Amino acid sequence: xxxxxxxxxxxxxxxxxxxxxxxxxxxxxxxxxxxxxxxxxxxxxxxxxxxxxxxxxxxxxxxxxxxxxxxxxxxxxxxxxxxxxxxxxxxxxxxxxxxxxxxxxxxxxxxxxxxxxxxxxxxxxxxxxxxxxxxxxxxxxxxxxxxxxxxxxxxxxxxxxxxxxxxxxxxxxxxxxxxxxxxxxxxxxxxxxxxxxxxxxxxxxxxxxxxxxxxxxxxxxxxxxxxxxxxxxxxxxxxxxxxxxxxxxxxxxxxxxxxxxxxxxx
Amino acid sequence: xxxxxxxxxxxxxxxxxxxxxxxxxxxxxxxxxxxxxxxxxxxxxxxxxxxxxxxxxxxxxxxxxxxxxxxxxxxxxxxxxxxxxxxxxxxxxxxxxxxxxxxxxxxxxxxxxxxxxxxxxxxxxxxxxxxxxxxxxxxxxxxxxxxxxxxxxxxxxxxxxxxxxxxxxxxxxxxxxxxxxxxxxxxxxxxxxxxxxxxxxxxxxxxxxxxxxxxxxxxxxxxxxxxxxxxxxxxxxxxxxxxxxxxxxxxxxxxxxxxxxxxxxxxxxxxxxxxxxxxxxxxxxxxxxxxxxxxxxxxxxxxxxxxxxxxxxxxxxxxxxxxxxxxxxxxxxxxxxxxxxxxxxxxxxxxxxxxxxxxxxxxxxxxxxxxxxxxxxxxxxxxxxx
Amino acid sequence: xxxxxxxxxxxxxxxxxxxxxxxxxxxxxxxxxxxxxxxxxxxxxxxxxxxxxxxxxxxxxxxxxxxxxxxxxxxxxxxxxxxxxxxxxxxxxxxxxxxxxxxxxxxxxxxxxxxxxxxxxxxxxxxxxxxxxxxxxxxxxxxxxxxxxxxxxxxxxxxxxxxxxxxxxxxxxxxxxxxxxxxxxxxxxxxxxxxxxxxxxxxxxxxxxxxxxxxxxxxxxxxxxxxxxxxxxxxxxxxxxxxxxxxxxxxxxxxxxxxxxxxxxxxxxxxxxxxxxxxxxxxxxxxxxxxxxxxx
Numbered sequence: 001x002x003x004x005x006x007x008x009x010x011x012x013x014x015x016x017x018x019x020x021x022x023x024x025x026x027x028x029x030x031x032x033x034x035x036x037x038x039x040x041x042x043x044x045x046x047x048x049x050x051x052x053x054x055x056x057x058x059x060x061x062x063x064x065x066x067x068x069x070x071x072x073x074x075x076x077x078x079x080x081x082x083x084x085x086x087x088x089x090x091x092x093x094x095x096x097x098x099x100x101x102x103x104x105x106x107x108x109x110x111x112x113x114x115x116x117x118x119x120x121x122x123x124x125x126x127x128x129x130x131x132x133x134x135x136x137x138x139x140x141x142x143x144x145x146x147x148x149x150x151x152x153x154x155x156x157x158x159x160x161x162x163x164x165x166x167x168x169x170x171x172x173x174x175x176x177x178x179x180x181x182x183x184x185x186x187x188x189x190x191x192x193x194x195x196x197x198x199x200x201x202x203x204x205x206x207x208x209x210x211x212x213x214x215x216x217x218x219x220x221x222x223x224x225x226x227x228x229x230x231x232x233x234x235x236x237x238x239x240x241x242x243x244x245x246x247x248x249x250x251x252x253x254x255x256x257x258x259x260x261x262x263x264x265x266x
Numbered sequence: 267x268x269x270x271x272x273x274x275x276x277x278x279x280x281x282x283x284x285x286x287x288x289x290x291x292x293x294x295x296x297x298x299x300x301x302x303x304x305x306x307x308x309x310x311x312x313x314x315x316x317x318x319x320x321x322x323x324x325x326x327x328x329x330x331x332x333x334x335x336x337x338x339x340x341x342x343x344x345x346x347x348x349x350x351x352x353x354x355x356x357x358x359x360x361x362x363x364x365x366x367x368x369x370x371x372x373x374x375x376x377x378x379x380x381x382x383x384x385x386x387x388x389x390x391x392x393x394x395x396x397x398x399x400x401x402x403x404x405x406x407x408x409x410x411x412x413x414x415x416x417x418x419x420x421x422x423x424x425x426x427x428x429x430x431x432x433x434x435x436x437x438x439x440x441x442x443x444x445x446x447x448x449x450x451x452x453x454x455x456x457x458x459x460x461x462x463x464x465x466x467x468x469x470x471x472x473x474x475x476x477x478x479x480x481x482x483x484x485x486x487x488x489x490x491x492x493x494x495x496x497x498x499x500x501x502x503x504x505x506x507x508x509x510x511x512x513x514x515x516x517x518x519x520x521x522x523x524x525x526x527x528x529x530x531x532x533x534x535x536x537x538x539x540x541x542x543x544x545x546x547x548x549x550x551x552x553x554x555x556x557x558x559x560x561x562x563x564x565x566x567x568x569x570x571x572x573x574x575x576x577x578x579x580x581x582x583x584x585x586x587x588x589x590x591x592x593x594x595x596x597x598x599x600x601x602x603x604x605x606x607x608x609x610x611x612x613x614x615x616x617x618x619x620x621x622x623x624x625x626x627x628x629x630x631x632x633x634x635x636x637x638x639x640x641x642x643x644x645x646x647x648x649x650x651x652x
Numbered sequence: 653x654x655x656x657x658x659x660x661x662x663x664x665x666x667x668x669x670x671x672x673x674x675x676x677x678x679x680x681x682x683x684x685x686x687x688x689x690x691x692x693x694x695x696x697x698x699x700x701x702x703x704x705x706x707x708x709x710x711x712x713x714x715x716x717x718x719x720x721x722x723x724x725x726x727x728x729x730x731x732x733x734x735x736x737x738x739x740x741x742x743x744x745x746x747x748x749x750x751x752x753x754x755x756x757x758x759x760x761x762x763x764x765x766x767x768x769x770x771x772x773x774x775x776x777x778x779x780x781x782x783x784x785x786x787x788x789x790x791x792x793x794x795x796x797x798x799x800x801x802x803x804x805x806x807x808x809x810x811x812x813x814x815x816x817x818x819x820x821x822x823x824x825x826x827x828x829x830x831x832x833x834x835x836x837x838x839x840x841x842x843x844x845x846x847x848x849x850x851x852x853x854x855x856x857x858x859x860x861x862x863x864x865x866x867x868x869x870x871x872x873x874x875x876x877x878x879x880x881x882x883x884x885x886x887x888x889x890x891x892x893x894x895x896x897x898x899x900x901x902x903x904x905x906x907x908x909x910x911x912x913x914x915x916x917x918x919x920x921x922x923x924x925x926x927x928x929x930x931x932x933x934x935x936x937x938x939x940x941x942x943x944x945x946x947x948x
Contacts, residue, residue, distance in 0.1 A: 055499065081501035089499070095492035098485070105482075106489045110501025112482055116510060119481030120474050130482070173501050340741055342748075390933045396740045397675040398932055401875060405925035408872075412922055540868070544748060551745055599756035605749025610734050613742045 008033045008208050009085075009177055014053055014063035016046075023049040024060070024232045031177070031225075036199060036209040038223035038240075040216060042252055045229040047212045048090070048181070054210070055087045055179055056080035067176065082110040084176035088166045090185060090212075096155030100146060100165050103154050104137040107172030137172065144168045144198060160191040167198065171207070178202065179210040184218055196222055220244060228252065298465060302458045314457040316573050318529065321464035322522055324565040325471045327549040328558065329518025332475065334547065335556035336484060337511035338491025340400040342543050343387070343407025347516035349414060349538035350383050351376035351523025356430040356533045357423075369436045372524055380520020381513040388512030392505055407543055414535040429534025436528045438463065443528070460529055467525070471518055475558050478514070487511055488556070541598065548601050552608050554615030563617050572597045655897020656796035657858070660851040661874030662881065662889035663803065664844030670820040670884040671840050674740065677747035678727055680871015681754035682720050682845045686852030687862040688762050690716040691769055698770050708770075716849040723754075724845025728838050751867075758864040766861045792854050799847060800890055806843070807886060816840060820884070869921065873900075876928040899927060 007030035016024045024046045031037045041047050052058040054065050056077040065072040072080050086107075095103050112133055118126040141147040144164040149157055154165055163183060170178050180199070184192045192215070199222060202209055213219045219226060220240040228236040228243060230252040236243050243249055305313045330344045354376045358367040387406045391399050418426030435444035435456075443459040478484045486507050489497040498504050527533050545568060553564020575596055608615065661683055668676040690712035698708050731750040735743040807813035818826040819836045827833045855870065856862040873896060881892025904920040 057495070057499075076503070076505075077498040078501050078503045081499065086501075087499050089496065093493045093496035093499075095489050095496065097492055098488060102485055102488075106485050106497070106502065107500045109482065109486055109489075114482045116478060116481075116483050116514065119483050120477045122477060126481075133482075169500060338741070340744065390929060394932060397744050400744060401675065401872075402929050402932055404872070405928055409922055409925050412919065416919060541752075544752065547745070547748075595756065595760050598752055599760070602749045602752030602754075602756060606731055606746050606753065609738075609742050609746035609749065613735075613738060 006033075007031055008068060009054070009210070010066045011050075011054065012064050012066075014050065014060045014065070016049055016053060016058065016060045022232050024053070024229075026063070027229070027232070027234050028063075029227050029234065029237060031208060031210060033208055034203055034206055035224040036203055036211060036222055038219040038226040039210065039212045039229065040214075040219055040226060041229035044231075045252075046232040047229055049232075050229065051087070051179060051181055051210075051212055055085055078110060081173050081175070084174075085179060086170035086173045086175035086177075087179040088163075088170050088181055088183060090181040092159075092162045092166050094154040094162055094166060094169070096153065098154060099151050100141060100154050100157065100168075101134070101137050101150040103165060103169050104140050104172045105133050107169035108133050108136065110173050140168045140171055141165075143171070145194075160187055163187065163191075163195070164198070171202075175207065177208045177210060179212075181212050182214060183211070184213060184215050192218060302461045311455075311457065313573070314455075314461065316570060318457060318460045318464055320566050320569045321461065321468045322526055322529065323546070323549060323569050324468050324562050325464075325522040325525075326519055326546050327553070327561050327565040328471050328475050329515045329522065330546050331515075331550050331556065331558070331561045332478070332487075332518070333511050333515035334550055335561065336479065336487040336491065337508060338487075339388075339391075339508060339511060340396065340403075341512075341515070342400045342404035342540070342547065343410070344403070344515070344519060344546055345538045345540075345543040346387070346407045346410040347380040347384055347519030348523040348526065348542070348546075349410060349533075349535075350380045350516075351520030351525075352527040352533045352538075353414065353424065353430070353523075354379055354520070355524035355527040356433050359434040359528065360430055361432050362425060362430050366434060369438060369528070373521060376520040376524035377517040378520075380523065381517035383520075384512040384514075384516025385509050388509055392508055404540065404543075407538075407540060411535050411538050414538065424535070427535060429532060429536075431532045433527050433531045433533065435531065436460075436463065436525070464525065467521065471521070472558060472562070479556075479558065483507065483510065491556075545601065548605060552604060552616055554618045557615065557617060557619035560615050560617035560619065564615070567616075568601070571600075575600075654858070654900065655877075655894040656793050657851050657855050657870075657893075658874045658877040658896050659890045659893025660796055660799065660847050660854070661870060662877040662893045663800075663886060664848050665875050665878040666881070666883055666886060666889040667816075667840050667844045669878070670886075671816065671823075671837055672732065672736070674732070674743055675747070675875065676727075676732075676841070676844070677744065677871075678731070678751040678754060679844065679848060680867035680869075680874070681751050681758070682723055682727070682848040682867070683852040683855070683870055683874075684862070684864065684867030685723060685754060685758060686716045686720045686845075686849030687856040687866070688758055688767065688852075688864070689719050690849070690853040691767055691856055691862055692762075694770055713850060713853050716853060717846045720845040720849035720852075721842040724841040724848075725838050727845075728841040732841075733834065733837075755864055755867065762864060764864070766863045768861045769856045769859075788857055792858065795850065795854070799850060803843070803847070804886065812836075812839065872928075873924040876924045876931075879928060880931050896924065896927060899923060 009031040011027060011029045011031075014024050014027045015022070027046075027050060039047050039050065049058060053060045053063075054072070056072060056075055056079070060073060063073070067084055070083055072083060072085065075083065095106060098106070112129055114126045114129055138147065138150060141150050144167055146157070146161050146164050146168070149161060149165075154162065157165060167178070167180070167183070170180075183199075184195055187195060196218065199209055199211070211219065211223065223240055225238060226236075226240050226243045227234055228246075228249050230248075235248045235252060236246040238246075302314050302317060305317055326348055329347070330341065333339050333341045333344065355372050357363055358365045358372055358375075359369075387403070391402050394402060414424045415427055417424040418428075424430070435442055437443070441447065441459075443463060444456050446453050446455045447459070448454070486497065486502045489500060489502055490504055490507060494504055549564035549568045550561050551564070552567070553562070554560020572594075575594075578596065612618075661679065664679045664682070665676060668674065668679070693715045694708055694712040697703060697711055703711075727750055731746045732743060735746055805813075807816060815826065815831045815836050816839070818829065818831055819833055823833050826836070852862075855866070874893065877892035877896040878889045879892070880896055881888030881890065883889075900920060900923050903923040
């Protein structure tokens with residue numbers, strides 16, 4: 001369809017089993033540059049597992065992920081970040097005892113180089129890098145509209161701002177692809193609306209977004225393409241309107257009796 | 267406080283003018299330089315020795331602070347690196363092997379060898395967290411002690427439980443630390459010499475710690491401590507940074523160990539038991555994990571208090587007519603009580619760092635306003651359910 | 653022999669871990685206090701009365717068990733409950749603090765010397781199937797088997813046991829289902845401590861002496877046993893204890909031969925640590941554990 005000739009992320013034949021449970025079986029998909037890609041599915045469908053495979057947290061049993069033609073699978077998480085995939089967490093995971101600014105600066109770890117010796121000697125190069133990072137971190141906080149809280153301990157920020165700070169931290173690694181794990185979870189309507197604006201703006205700036213979301217309305221309204229997982233298999237993929245009317249999707253969401261407990265696959 | 271004015275912006279936080287800062291610095295410098303004279307005159311020569319030990323343990327505690335305070339890796343076998351430094355110096359500067367290598371060579375060597383040991387013992391523990399890490403490091407610490415105790419046969423490396431004696435005192439540029447020296451009308455006794463040497467090195471360790479803390483490396487350590495998965499997701503190579511923390515912490519321990527060996531003139535395995543590890547841990551935890559000034563305070567308190575406890579013997583005699591409890595028996599008991607009490611009521615330590623302070627205050631404020639439920643987390647206070 | 657004692661102590665670790673996800677660092681000290689109390693009672697009775705040896709013995713254990721249960725409950729109340737929602741490091745350090753306190757209180761109360769266990773137990777060797785065993789050894793093994801059976805029954809067949817298992821799965825959920833989680837956690841500590849008391853008496857009887865410092869090494873080895881078997885797993889603790897006992901005695905016997913005389917039997921204690929480290933690094937779930945050992 002309208003997937004460009006050279007997608008940013010290519011997920012090919014990913015399978016993963018936990019004990020006896022097949023969490024993912026042969027999932028393949030492609031994410032186009034500068035798009036917002038949604039990943040949905042009932043509880044326990046394998047969304048989080050796929051997400052963890054792409055971001056390097058879980059090694060798949062089979063299959064590969066490549067970003068811009070470079071293999072991600074098999075690389076440790078920090079290398080995956082360096083190659084250009086950053087993520088957030090479903091249950092926000094900030095460094096609570098660090099300030100918002102410091103959180104973002106940690107996010108720049110992969111894009112900076114100062115080592116222990118440099119830190120002790122504080123060479124000109126290290127000082128410059130530090131100053132650059134601080135300025136860039138301030139700009140990022142500005143970007144997600146929490147610059148006013150730069151020095152506040154991140155743990156003391158209200159929930160909605162913590163979500164934004166986590167996104168800023170992920171952006172700090174200058175990712176080609178930012179993967180957001182249920183960013184709207186626990187947000188009220190106005191918070192969700194401004195989150196939506198933020199994600200839209202990210203695409204405008206040229207970042208590709210992968211989104212796992214429960215809020216189907218948000219996904220359908222925001223995403224360029226959507227993939228639906230059920231029981232570890234890709235059952236539909238395409239533009240939101242097409243996916244929405246796909247009978248397999250409707251059955252997965254409505255036809256299935258009580259969905260299996262999510263924790264089994266997590 | 268013995269502190270160099272390095273981390274930019276740190277002292278500004280207190281809102282002092284540059285002039286006041288300068289005056290404070292001058293005052294602190296004078297106090298540190300005169301300390302042995304004052305202590306000697308007011309409390310006696312024995313307390314100058316205590317002062318020396320405070321410096322020594324400050325270095326040791328700041329080393330552990332890198333591992334536990336910054337990177338959040340609870341190491342219960344830390345004293346092993348102190349032992350490595352001490353034995354290295356003892357073996358290379360005593361009649362045991364007839365070696366008499368110079369101090370300026372042994373000090374960096376001790377840091378290097380202890381750092382290597384730190385990496386070696388740290389490597390297998392990289393995947394472990396929390397209490398497992400604590401137990402494994404405890405095991406390593408004990409293994410090293412058992413080896414020191416038994417490596418007198420078939421080849422006599424450590425001289426077993428007797429330890430190594432007649433360790434040569436430090437000589438800096440031909441000046442022996444063990445002798446009194448006259449500078450003009452002033453006579454500088456041996457304990458003073460050590461004080462000034464230790465002071466310089468302690469300030470160096472404080473300096474290095476402070477620089478590390480406010481750097482890319484220091485931030486990554488704290489990130490690992492706060493949330494290892496999130497640190498990885500932020501692009502931090504947690505394996506390398508943990509190893510670095512182990513190595514840096516161990517090398518500080520090694521430096522302190524080599525100084526200790528020459529200061530005491532004698533080392534034996536019993537100085538390097540689990541209780542010593544725990545005492546250093548107490549210094550870090552009670553003072554304020556991850557906060558350099560807090561750790562310095564912790565070391566100072568825990569070295570001087572046991573000395574002060576000596577007065578409890580006479581006090582008991584005066585109160586009850588006899589000594590019921592030996593003061594030395596009380597020392598560890600009080601450490602234990604202090605650990606429990608501080609964890610219960612001041613988990614961030616007696617002198618927590620500013621941000622922890624702020625965070626605790628902020629947490630209280632949010633709880634009071636009950637704005638959001640983001641802090642209630644998984645606690646869910648199950649017990650109070652009907 | 654030693655293995656069954658390790659197993660008993662290991663149960664205490666494993667039960668607390670199963671329910672709280674924390675290592676009870678002070679557990680070894682409970683064992684030590686149990687031994688000390690039992691010896692004190694036995695010495696106090698034994699000198700005057702003409703009671704038969706088994707009765708004196710039972711009296712000692714009968715005092716030590718409730719005393720240790722009380723101690724276990726106190727431990728939970730002081731060092732663990734207030735910190736249940738705090739970071740793990742906090743609770744861990746607090747437990748280390750309690751361990752130091754108990755050790756030093758014992759030192760002040762009972763002194764620094766070794767306290768000898770009165771020769772009440774049958775120690776004349778018998779030959780059974782080519783091996784020599786003493787009455788004490790038989791007694792230890794028999795008692796261990798009985799206690800473990802009782803524990804398994806308690807955990808799997810009673811209401812209390814069910815509540816314990818529920819709590820270890822999910823304290824919050826168990827609380828919603830009407831389980832008094834605070835009480836269950838305290839019970840867990842108490843049961844573990846009761847077993848520790850028995851183990852303390854056994855080990856004092858086995859070596860014929862007790863010492864304020866004995867809890868540390870014993871606790872560490874028992875913890876190793878718990879990890880070896882799969883921490884949180886009751887049968888695992890039993891198996892781990894027995895396995896560690898065997899490894900240690902074989903190891904101590906053969907270490908000289910294995911290393912060409914370089915290392916002697918005084919390296920015996922290194923074995924427990926080596927086993928612990930190897931297990932934690934290569935198979936953190938232990939022999940019987942299914943769950944991943946690390947919980948974030």
